[in-house]
Amino acid sequence: MSRLPAAGFAAAALLFVADQAAKYGVTQVLRLDELTNAREITPFFNLQFVANRGVSLGLLHASNDTSRWLLVAMTGLIALGVLVWMLREPKRIEQIALGCVLGGALGNILDRVRLGYVVDFADFHIGAWQPFLVFNVADAAITVGVLVLFVRALLVRDKPRAERDSVETTGNA
Numbered sequence: 001m002s003r004l005p006a007a008g009f010a011a012a013a014l015l016f017v018a019d020q021a022a023k024y025g026v027t028q029v030l031r032l033d034e035l036t037n038a039r040e041i042t043p044f045f046n047l048q049f050v051a052n053r054g055v056s057l058g059l060l061h062a063s064n065d066t067s068r069w070l071l072v073a074m075t076g077l078i079a080l081g082v083l084v085w086m087l088r089e090p091k092r093i094e095q096i097a098l099g100c101v102l103g104g105a106l107g108n109i110l111d112r113v114r115l116g117y118v119v120d121f122a123d124f125h126i127g128a129w130q131p132f133l134v135f136n137v138a139d140a141a142i143t144v145g146v147l148v149l150f151v152r153a154l155l156v157r158d159k160p161r162a163e164r165d166s167v168e169t170t171g172n173a
Contacts, residue, residue: 008086011099012106019107019137023119032121045124050134051117065116072112079105094152100145107138 026032030039032049039047053063055071079102086098111118120134 005086005089005092005095005099007092008089008095008099008102011096012103015100015103015137015141016107016110019104019141020110022137023107023111023121026121027119038123044126045122047121048123048134050120051115052120052134053117068112068116072109075105075109075112079109094149097145097148097152100141100148104138104141104145107141108136 026047026049030047032039032047034049034051037049041047053068055075082098082102082105086095086102089095089098108118118136118138120136120139122136122140123130123134124132
């Protein structure tokens with residue numbers, strides 16, 4: 001570990017704050033809740049309150065306090081793993097992607113600790129067809145961060161050190 005990944009921490013902080021601000025706006029300013037749960041914004045986008053007690057795709061539904069706190073512990077361990085990876089990651093773009101994942105995870109963890117569920121609200125649709133589940137800023141940040149890491153792992157190849165040294169030596173001759 002050479003120096004702290006400032007860009008990763010900045011991305012995490014920015015996305016955590018944006019996520020919490022959006023959730024505050026939906027629940028406190030617009031007062032969407034389980035009773036008044038939807039507001040049409042455009043023909044293809046609604047703000048719709050969903051109290052998500054599980055994780056992606058409705059998996060690991062926390063129906064009681066024990067499962068809720070187990071879910072908090074599990075997601076906390078994952079966030080800790082992402083933090084360790086970010087601290088060890090030398091590449092800035094990967095640090096930022098990991099910061100997106102970390103900031104999103106922390107936003108959803110805070111909801112689960114404070115409320116017992118995660119506030120989801122973004123509902124994109126085409127007529128009655130909903131290509132996505134209702135999600136939030138944290139979910140989007142996690143998804144984008146993971147996609148960046150995945151694409152870079154598959155498509156971006158660093159040259160081996162011997163090849164880099166050879167190119168640098170011949171280029172300077």
